[in-house]
Structure formats: structure tokens, C-alpha cells
Amino acid sequence: MKVIVTPRLSRDHSKIFYSFEWGKKAGQRIATGVFTYVHPANTIQKKYNNEAHRLLEAKKSRLILDALSVGSDFTPSYRFERNFLDYYKNYVEYNKTLGNRHLECSYSQFRQFFRSNYLAPKEVTEELCNKFQKYLLSHLNGETPSNYFAKFKKVLKAATKEGYFKISPSQYLPVKANKNVIRKNSLEVEEYIQLLHMPALNKEVRDAFIFCCYTGLRWCDVKALRWNCVKRDSIVISIVQRKTNVEHVITLHPIIKEILNRRMECLDSIGEHCLVFNLPTANGANKVLSAWCKSAAIEKHITWNCARLSFSETVK
Incomplete structure (x- = not known):
């Protein structure tokens, strides 16, 4: 393949723009985005012209390598990220899915496990993968370690297809869950x-938590709940769950109806597209919840997730 560097003078005759050409058919000529000064005015512009010509040669070489490698197992080395951590981060950015954070969390856990800012692909070995899995099992519970390690293996499989590895370093490592599950607390009827x-110190947090206890809504759903999801004189509400993106119809308990009716008194002045509950951050809400439970003489460690569990075990 012969690539010709074609110069083109600008309209004001002050610059020369370059393109690559290897035929006369459509798609056989591309602009390089590189230009040089026709008459360099100073030393800086002269140095710039020299660097621009070097850049043109580098771009030309890459173009030829790409064309020659088509249909072969060879992948030009410049296409690889020298730092595997950069590849991992970019893979997460382009492949993350709404409502599923396993891939993003697998990267964040790997960065906590591997403290250095540089990891060459050749250093990603089966031993390193095995150590990462042990790290996940020792720091996380339940199915979480297996979910994160499965995503890590998926990243390595993609990297293998792109030529970073001949065989995926984690190919022969099975995905394991942590059987030492710590059971989450839930509220009993008396509690x-x-x-x-x-x-409670924050009435918004109090009403929202009780609302979740009697509906099974997650924190992300109750925080985003708006009045247009709640119909007047109706015994149900309909929402689209943020985690699963599935519509969910909930029958309202009398206590929940009472909370909503009390809050509806100011609805006309607020607007139907406003939030039902004006809540703080998740961390702030859990702090209020902890103090509230302590004042009610409940010694369990209760977080917002416990509302959904309590609904499934007790209320429902």
C-alpha cells in the first residue's frame, strides 16, 4: 500500500494543510488535521513545522500498519493502552449500564486492591487475578464478590480479544461467592x-422511611418520587423503578394514605411535578434514621435498606 501525502495551500497562502491519499475512489483520501506555516515568522514556528512533519510521518506509518494488519492476527502496538488501568477505566466508561453498577464497582474495588497508578498488561497474571478474588472475598459478603469478579473476567476477556493477552489470565479461575453472609437486620411489628x-429530628426522613416500610420502595425510588405518580382518591401508586426500569404498581396501606393525605394539603401550592419528600443525601438520611431508632430504644443497626427487607418479611 502506497500512501501519498498531498499538500493544499490555504486561501490566504499562509499555511499548508495535508491529507493522505492512496487511490482515487471514495474513502481513499483523508484529512490529517496537520498544517505547516508557509513562511515561518520566528523560531517557534520553524520548530513547529519540524514537529508537524514528524507527526505526518507517524500518522502515515500508522495508516499503513492498519491496512497491512487487516485480515491477520497482528495488532499494531500503538493501539494498546500501555497502562492496563487506563484500558479498564475506558472499558467501564463505554460499557456501563443504567441500573447495574457491578462493572463500575469492580473497577473501584480493583483500584483499592491495586494501589499503584501503573499496571503493564504483562503484569496482569493469573496470580494477580487470584489475589484480587481473595481480596474481594475477604472484604465483601454474599454474591457481591462473585458479581464483581465476573465483570473483571469480562474485561480481561475483551482485552484478550483485542490482543492484550494470548489467553485470558483469569480463564481458569472460577467465580466464587462469599458464603459467610452477614444477615441484614429488619424491624419487628413491635419495633x-x-x-x-x-x-424524629427530620420529619421528611421519618415519613419517607415509614413510606418505604409499607411499600418496599428503595431509597433511590422514594427520593425521586414525585406527586404525578400519586393519584388523588386512589388506593395504588404506579412508578418505574430506577434500578430495574420496570413499572411497579403498589397498593397503599392506610398508614401510607394518611401520610400522603397530610402532605397533599399543600400540593396545590407546590405542583404535581415536585418531589413528595424533600430528603437529604443517603448518608445524611441514615444518620437521622440511626438517631431515631436509638431514641426509640431499638438497638439493631438499621439502615434504609432495612425498610425493604422489613416490608418483605413483616408488613407484606
Whole structure:
């Protein structure tokens, strides 16, 4: 393949723009985006012209290598990320899916495991993969380690297809879950009653948590809940769950109806597209919840996730 560098003078005759040409058919000529000065005015412009010519040669060489490698197992080395951490990060950026954070979390866990900022592809060995899996099993519970390591293996498989490895370093490592599951706490009926009769520092957090206990909504759903999802004089609400993107119809408990009716009194002045609950951050809400449970003499470690579990085990 013969590539010709074609110069083109600008309209004001001050610059020369270059393109690559290897035929007369459509698609056989591309602009390089590189230009040089026709009459360099100073030393800086002269140095620039020299560097521009070197860049043209590098671009030309890459173009020829790409054309010659088509249909072969050879992949030009310039196409590889020298730092595997950069490849991992870019893969996550282009392949993450809404409502599923396993891929993103697998990267963040790997960065916590591997503290250095540089990792050459040749250093990604089966031993390193095995150590990462042990790290996940020792720091996480339940199915989480297996979910994260499965995504890590997927990244390595993609890298192998792109020529970073001949065989995926994690190919012979099975995905393992952590059987030492720490059971999450849930609220008993008596504890529900204790909370209902105990005021909280933040009324918005109190109403929203009780709402979740009687509907099974996740934090992300109740925080984003708007009045247009709630119909007046209706015993159900319909929402699209943010995690699963599936529509969910919920029958309202009388306690929830009472909370909504009380808050509906100011609805006309707020607007139907406003939030039902004006909540702080998840961390802030959990701090209020912890203090509320402590004042109600509930000694369990209760977080917002416990509302959904309590709904499935007790209320429902």
C-alpha cells in the first residue's frame, strides 16, 4: 500500500494543510488535521513545522500498519493502552449500564486492591487475578464478590480479544461467592409501633422511611418520587423503578394514605411535578434514621435498606 501525502495551500497562502491519499475512489483520501506555516515568522514556528512533519510521518506509518494488519492476527502496538488501568477505566466508561453498577464497582474495588497508578498488561497474571478474588472475598459478603469478579473476567476477556493477552489470565479461575453472609437486620411489628410513636429530628426522613416500610420502595425510588405518580382518591401508586426500569404498581396501606393525605394539603401550592419528600443525601438520611431508632430504644443497626427487607418479611 502506497500512501501519498498531498499538500493544499490555504486561501490566504499562509499555511499548508495535508491529507493522505492512496487511490482515487471514495474513502481513499483523508484529512490529517496537520498544517505547516508557509513562511515561518520566528523560531517557534520553524520548530513547529519540524514537529508537524514528524507527526505526518507517524500518522502515515500508522495508516499503513492498519491496512497491512487487516485480515491477520497482528495488532499494531500503538493501539494498546500501555497502562492496563487506563484500558479498564475506558472499558467501564463505554460499557456501563443504567441500573447495574457491578462493572463500575469492580473497577473501584480493583483500584483499592491495586494501589499503584501503573499496571503493564504483562503484569496482569493469573496470580494477580487470584489475589484480587481473595481480596474481594475477604472484604465483601454474599454474591457481591462473585458479581464483581465476573465483570473483571469480562474485561480481561475483551482485552484478550483485542490482543492484550494470548489467553485470558483469569480463564481458569472460577467465580466464587462469599458464603459467610452477614444477615441484614429488619424491624419487628413491635419495633414498627415504637417508631410510629417516636418523633424524629427530620420529619421528611421519618415519613419517607415509614413510606418505604409499607411499600418496599428503595431509597433511590422514594427520593425521586414525585406527586404525578400519586393519584388523588386512589388506593395504588404506579412508578418505574430506577434500578430495574420496570413499572411497579403498589397498593397503599392506610398508614401510607394518611401520610400522603397530610402532605397533599399543600400540593396545590407546590405542583404535581415536585418531589413528595424533600430528603437529604443517603448518608445524611441514615444518620437521622440511626438517631431515631436509638431514641426509640431499638438497638439493631438499621439502615434504609432495612425498610425493604422489613416490608418483605413483616408488613407484606
